Amino acid sequence: MASRALVYFLFVSAFAVVTVHCNSEGDALNAWKNNLSDPNGILQSWDPTLVNPCTWKHITCNNENSVTRVDLGSAGLQGPLVPELGVLRNLQYLQVYNNNITGSIPAEIGNLTNLISLDLYLNQLSGNIPSSLGNLKSLMFLRLNNNNLTGSIPTGFSQLILYGNLRIMNVANNSLAGTVHPTKSTGFVVTTITQDPRAQK
Numbered sequence: 001m002a003s004r005a006l007v008y009f010l011f012v013s014a015f016a017v018v019t020v021h022c023n024s025e026g027d028a029l030n031a032w033k034n035n036l037s038d039p040n041g042i043l044q045s046w047d048p049t050l051v052n053p054c055t056w057k058h059i060t061c062n063n064e065n066s067v068t069r070v071d072l073g074s075a076g077l078q079g080p081l082v083p084e085l086g087v088l089r090n091l092q093y094l095q096v097y098n099n100n101i102t103g104s105i106p107a108e109i110g111n112l113t114n115l116i117s118l119d120l121y122l123n124q125l126s127g128n129i130p131s132s133l134g135n136l137k138s139l140m141f142l143r144l145n146n147n148n149l150t151g152s153i154p155t156g157f158s159q160l161i162l163y164g165n166l167r168i169m170n171v172a173n174n175s176l177a178g179t180v181h182p183t184k185s186t187g188f189v190v191t192t193i194t195q196d197p198r199a200q201k
Contacts, residue, residue: 028084
């Protein structure tokens with residue numbers, strides 16, 4: 001009887017952990033939704049009363065009901081990215097290109113260490129590229145082109161190019177200073193870098 005009670009306790013505890021995890025991701029996405037203007041009703045299915053966001057449109061989850069993709073390219077959305085997105089620790093793809101996303105890139109995006117593709121191009125983002133993006137060692141595709149970004153390209157990006165998995169980096173058509181040289185050590189992936197010719201060292 002005691003062993004059955006123990007099994008039940010462990011099951012309930014595991015379920016509670018998964019539920020809290022899923023709720024925190026749903027809360028983070030809902031916080032973002034509340035800061036966005038959605039004239040086309042793209043986010044209509046984002047219901048915060050559900051146990052997790054895995055049934056929401058434009059959201060993909062893994063087998064543990066944790067968010068791995070957010071696909072909102074060309075969705076007509078207006079408004080900022082929010083720091084709460086840093087909660088999505090298993091996120092691999094953040095596709096928010098060709099919208100009217102404004103404000104700065106939150107430093108908390110650097111918490112998304114499983115991120116493979118970060119596509120924020122063709123928006124109205126401004127401010128600096130946060131140095132925390134240099135933490136994204138799994139990143140293969142980084143597209144920040146056609147925004148209003150300013151400041152210098154973070155020095156940490158050189159580590160993503162030299163020793164990481166980065167294959168595509170496009171920061172053209174911003175107002176950034178500095179250049180990133182595509183030199184790679186033998187045996188590492190070659191990174192294709194696109195940036196403004198006017199950028200200076």
